[in-house]
Amino acid sequence: MANNLPVLDSFGRVPAYLQVAAALRRRIENGQWKPMEKISTLDELEEEFGVSRVTISKAIEILEEERLLQRQQGRGTFVLSTSVEKHALALEPTWEGMIRAIEQHTPQFIPSASPPLFPVLGAHEATLADEYVFLRSIQKKDGTPYSLVSVHLAKNVFESRRDAFMKKTALSVLAGIKEVKIRKAYQTLEVQTAEKDVADLLRISLSAPTVGCRCVVIDANGVAIYVAEIIYRGDFVKLSMNLISA
Amino acid sequence: MANNLPVLDSFGRVPAYLQVAAALRRRIENGQWKPMEKISTLDELEEEFGVSRVTISKAIEILEEERLLQRQQGRGTFVLSTSVEKHALALEPTWEGMIRAIEQHTPQFIPSASPPLFPVLGAHEATLADEYVFLRSIQKKDGTPYSLVSVHLAKNVFESRRDAFMKKTALSVLAGIKEVKIRKAYQTLEVQTAEKDVADLLRISLSAPTVGCRCVVIDANGVAIYVAEIIYRGDFVKLSMNLISA
DNA sequence: CTCAATTTGTTCGTATGTATG
DNA sequence: ACATACATACGAACAAATTGA
Numbered sequence: 169m170a171n172n173l174p175v176l177d178s179f180g181r182v183p184a185y186l187q188v189a190a191a192l193r194r195r196i197e198n199g200q201w202k203p204m205e206k207i208s209t210l211d212e213l214e215e216e217f218g219v220s221r222v223t224i225s226k227a228i229e230i231l232e233e234e235r236l237l238q239r240q241q242g243r244g245t246f247v248l249s250t251s252v253e254k255h256a257l258a259l260e261p262t263w264e265g266m267i268r269a270i271e272q273h274t275p276q277f278i279p280s281a282s283p284p285l286f287p288v289l290g291a292h293e294a295t296l297a298d299e300y301v302f303l304r305s306i307q308k309k310d311g312t313p314y315s316l317v318s319v320h321l322a323k324n325v326f327e328s329r330r331d332a333f334m335k336k337t338a339l340s341v342l343a344g345i346k347e348v349k350i351r352k353a354y355q356t357l358e359v360q361t362a363e364k365d366v367a368d369l370l371r372i373s374l375s376a377p378t379v380g381c382r383c384v385v386i387d388a389n390g391v392a393i394y395v396a397e398i399i400y401r402g403d404f405v406k407l408s409m410n411l412i413s414a
Numbered sequence: 415m416a417n418n419l420p421v422l423d424s425f426g427r428v429p430a431y432l433q434v435a436a437a438l439r440r441r442i443e444n445g446q447w448k449p450m451e452k453i454s455t456l457d458e459l460e461e462e463f464g465v466s467r468v469t470i471s472k473a474i475e476i477l478e479e480e481r482l483l484q485r486q487q488g489r490g491t492f493v494l495s496t497s498v499e500k501h502a503l504a505l506e507p508t509w510e511g512m513i514r515a516i517e518q519h520t521p522q523f524i525p526s527a528s529p530p531l532f533p534v535l536g537a538h539e540a541t542l543a544d545e546y547v548f549l550r551s552i553q554k555k556d557g558t559p560y561s562l563v564s565v566h567l568a569k570n571v572f573e574s575r576r577d578a579f580m581k582k583t584a585l586s587v588l589a590g591i592k593e594v595k596i597r598k599a600y601q602t603l604e605v606q607t608a609e610k611d612v613a614d615l616l617r618i619s620l621s622a623p624t625v626g627c628r629c630v631v632i633d634a635n636g637v638a639i640y641v642a643e644i645i646y647r648g649d650f651v652k653l654s655m656n657l658i659s660a
Numbered sequence: 661c662t663c664a665a666t667t668t669g670t671t672c673g674t675a676t677g678t679a680t681g
Numbered sequence: 682a683c684a685t686a687c688a689t690a691c692g693a694a695c696a697a698a699t700t701g702a
Contacts, residue, residue: 182619184678187619190607191621194609220680221680223678263657266657350658351658352659353657354655354657354659355655356654357653358652359623361436364437374428377606377623377648379605406604409507410600411507411599411600412598413600414597429689430689456667457666465691466690466693469690469691472690486668488699489699490666490667491667491668
């Protein structure tokens with residue numbers, strides 16, 4: 169209506185009441201609205217988001233079911249509780265830091281229907297090993313799944329430490345093998361949104377932000393011995409880096 | 415083929431044709447379907463996703479508009495190109511790389527209603543300067559806004575290069591000032607979702623993924639001379655890091 | 661050249677969900 | 682709570698283009 173910019177998606181749209189619900193949920197998580205506090209009135213929200221009263225009401229209804237808000241006719245809407253602080257995971261921009269960070273994590277393996285025999289590599293990234301083992305696992309913290317790992321591991325490397333690889337994270341095992349000389353290792357991160365299957369495994373909602381991480385380790389012969397696609401829950405990721413340190 | 419588990423979110427939150435489009439887009443992006451290749455038929459996709467023909471068709475139509483797919487009646491649907499590199503921005507985990515990356519960006523300043531006089535610092539991060547200048551700007555690439563920058567810059571530093579700071583990104587100016595000795599600089603990133611105001615400024619939908627970046631520069635005296643809160647569009651961010659390089 | 665099989669393209673009616681006032 | 686408009690999704694039938702036997 170008298171609205172400046174649309175609350176629409178680039179193409180097609182997520183229903184307005186869900187978008188509003190997400191926005192309000194975030195204000196609570198943020199601490200912008202604290203427990204016991206009264207939030208803006210329907211009139212104010214209606215004006216702010218540029219949607220109708222019923223749509224705002226519907227959004228608040230969702231959050232009421234989530235036990236985040238409570239409506240009281242004639243008084244207003246109040247914040248019930250705040251959700252917990254997350255960020256369990258600190259991604260590290262160095263090899264040592266990374267190994268240290270994932271050392272004590274325990275993967276929980278899940279079967280994969282039709283594992284791709286080989287990883288997809290960029291043009292001249294590296295050469296492929298003769299054979300790979302494909303491992304798929306979920307990492308949890310306090311029972312909450314926070315990442316989904318799909319690894320292609322060169323078969324000969326896997327066989328040399330089979331037991332270790334089935335118990336610990338592949339990367340930390342890899343780092344501990346003396347015979348393996350690593351020439352190069354790199355990682356790229358990008359922000360994505362969760363597909364249905366990922367959303368289910370990580371127990372987050374569809375289209376919730378995730379971080380896709382591609383990690384490649386290349387040995388002295390230029391063979392990609394480890395290629396991982398890792399998907400983290402977005403709200404668990406925090407990345408710190410020193411640019412200049414004393 | 416084998417399993418026919420629900421691939422989509424049954425709860426009708428995000429429209430099915432968008433979910434399918436996203437799924438197909440990913441297959442192209444990660445090389446599962448390569449350029450010039452023929453993709454599965456409508457019937458197969460219909461079966462796989464458990465949605466109707468029209469819905470699949472609509473999804474493909476979207477990707478055709480994105481120039482990712484090309485339909486040919488009677489023949490099939492073919493991959494045109496691997497998705498265009500949208501990631502205008504490569505976040506760098508090193509000081510030099512970062513300066514290089516943002517050097518030629520031009521900020522477009524926006525007025526801020528009530529600028530906070532001082533940045534919020536963590537407990538023992540650093541000491542505050544006597545006075546700060548607050549700058550708020552939007553960075554664009556080809557007319558598309560991709561980040562929103564809010565900077566607290568120590569006033570004396572700002573005054574010494576006022577003109578430069580109004581033309582180029584603060585960080586690159588800062589890096590070029592000989593008199594300023596930098597003891598420490600660090601950066602933290604976390605994944606967030608867009609609030610209404612941020613969504614409007616970056617022209618993305620409400621709750622779209624964003625990357626919040628906090629960058630702090632501390633001079634030889636332990637004074638925080640630069641404290642920035644940067645919010646990037648999630649889909650513009652790509653972070654690469656070498657963990658081990660030959 | 662024709663025919664049949666394959667595959668995309670289109671249209672209809674119906675049902676349900678979403679949003680406004 | 683109601684009436685209205687519009688978007689989404691289904692299923693099924695039919696049309697049009699391509700290919701190869």
